[in-house]
Amino acid sequence: MNTLIAPAPGYSKITLLREIYYGFRPNKPNFTPDDYPDLTGKTAIVTGCNTGIGKHSLELLYQKNCNVIGIVRSQSKGDEARDDIVNNNPESKGTITIVSGCDYMDLSKIPAVGLKIKEVLGTKALNIIIHNAGLMAPNNEGTSFQGYEAMFQTNVLGPQLLQHFIDPLFLKNDDTSLKRIVWVSSGAHLLAFNTYGINWEDPLFENSPTKERPNNNVLYGQSKAANIYQAKAWYEENKNICEEIGCVSVSCYPGNLKTDLQRGWGFSMTLAKYLMWDGVYGAYSELYGALSPTLKPQDSGAYIVPFGEIHDPREDIKLGLTNGVAIKLWEFVESKISPYF
Numbered sequence: 503m504n505t506l507i508a509p510a511p512g513y514s515k516i517t518l519l520r521e522i523y524y525g526f527r528p529n530k531p532n533f534t535p536d537d538y539p540d541l542t543g544k545t546a547i548v549t550g551c552n553t554g555i556g557k558h559s560l561e562l563l564y565q566k567n568c569n570v571i572g573i574v575r576s577q578s579k580g581d582e583a584r585d586d587i588v589n590n591n592p593e594s595k596g597t598i599t600i601v602s603g604c605d606y607m608d609l610s611k612i613p614a615v616g617l618k619i620k621e622v623l624g625t626k627a628l629n630i631i632i633h634n635a636g637l638m639a640p641n642n643e644g645t646s647f648q649g650y651e652a653m654f655q656t657n658v659l660g661p662q663l664l665q666h667f668i669d670p671l672f673l674k675n676d677d678t679s680l681k682r683i684v685w686v687s688s689g690a691h692l693l694a695f696n697t698y699g700i701n702w703e704d705p706l707f708e709n710s711p712t713k714e715r716p717n718n719n720v721l722y723g724q725s726k727a728a729n730i731y732q733a734k735a736w737y738e739e740n741k742n743i744c745e746e747i748g749c750v751s752v753s754c755y756p757g758n759l760k761t762d763l764q765r766g767w768g769f770s771m772t773l774a775k776y777l778m779w780d781g782v783y784g785a786y787s788e789l790y791g792a793l794s795p796t797l798k799p800q801d802s803g804a805y806i807v808p809f810g811e812i813h814d815p816r817e818d819i820k821l822g823l824t825n826g827v828a829i830k831l832w833e834f835v836e837s838k839i840s841p842y843f
């Protein structure tokens with residue numbers, strides 16, 4: 503893993519600061535629920551939909567009559583979110599089905615989730631997948647059941663593994679009017695390692711005790727840089743069929759939003775919340791990726807920023823999208839998750 507395709511270029515600190523500032527003071531959203539199409543007969547998957555941005559995305563899709571499969575860890579939290587949304591939107595003709603047990607901290611649980619999704623979907627077409635579930639503040643020692651760094655496993659290995667079970671359901675010549683995947687990233691990728699965002703010698707910190715790892719900002723940033731690569735690499739891996747059926751795969755930084763994400767990060771985050779936006783704005787960013795008619799298959803790999811615009815990611819990571827780094831990261835993740843699919 504330590505032989506890079508080309509040395510990572512440097513990046514402008516001024517551009518970096520400008521992008522960090524933009525995250526707190528973004529342009530107003532231009533693509534909001536009034537612009538969304540009616541989604542009757544369409545099916546979407548949203549992971550981590552019991553709270554935060556995922557719950558907002560689920561609600562906005564449901565309001566447009568979408569059938570949504572909500573993926574959660576805990577059945578009771580999922581049911582509570584579903585009941586809330588259904589009660590608040592009695593006019594919707596959509597459906598919400600909760601699939602629980604999806605805890606990315608233990609990869610061995612994911613195949614069963616894949617099977618349940620297949621059962622729920624039946625013969626219906628699958629139109630949208632939003633890989634929204636994510637972890638920023640590990641509340642254990644920061645290591646997964648498999649012994650990997652917790653944020654990389656939750657934010658990167660888990661979604662890529664789940665996508666393996668979704669691929670055969672999604673990559674079909676059925677309802678090709680809408681085929682989207684959104685890999686939820688973050689502006690925190692700007693804080694990732696300066697070697698294309700990834701600590702190539704040991705991305706999962708398998709060989710480092712928690713106390714010897716870099717701080718959580720850098721580790722979270724690494725996982726979110728990987729999400730940017732996943733959007734592009736998934737498309738490259740499936741390019742022929744994607745072009746045939748019109749799939750778009752993008753990454754998305756939803757914004758700096760008041761959600762449960764910052765639980766566990768203490769007083770500094772409590773203060774930062776004064777600069778943050780309501781969680782629904784994050785859903786506007788995600789649903790720009792899922793629904794905007796301006797996005798085409800050849801836009802795959804684009805990095806969406808708040809609240810529905812396309813910017814470049816950090817310069818080295820932008821280069822990594824086209825010089826083989828994204829595929830290298832994808833293949834590294836494959837090597838770790840292959841025992842589970």
Ligand SMILES: NC(=O)c1ccc[n+]([C@@H]2O[C@H](COP(=O)([O-])OP(=O)(O)OC[C@H]3O[C@@H](n4cnc5c(N)ncnc54)[C@H](OP(=O)(O)O)[C@@H]3O)[C@@H](O)[C@H]2O)c1
Pocket residue numbers: 549550551552553554555556574575576579604605606607633634635636637638656660686687688689690755756757758759760761762763764
């Ligand atoms: N909020 C922000 O400012 C911000 C900024 C940039 C990017 N993002 C990204 O946006 C996405 C949503 O974040 P949010 O702000 O809505 O956070 P949130 O309120 O904390 O919600 C996170 C969701 O992910 C789920 N999750 C956490 N750990 C998981 C695991 N091990 N396996 C499966 N699901 C897990 C949570 O389930 P439980 O409720 O069961 O824990 C919850 O449903 C994340 O990918 C995050 O990185 C957020």
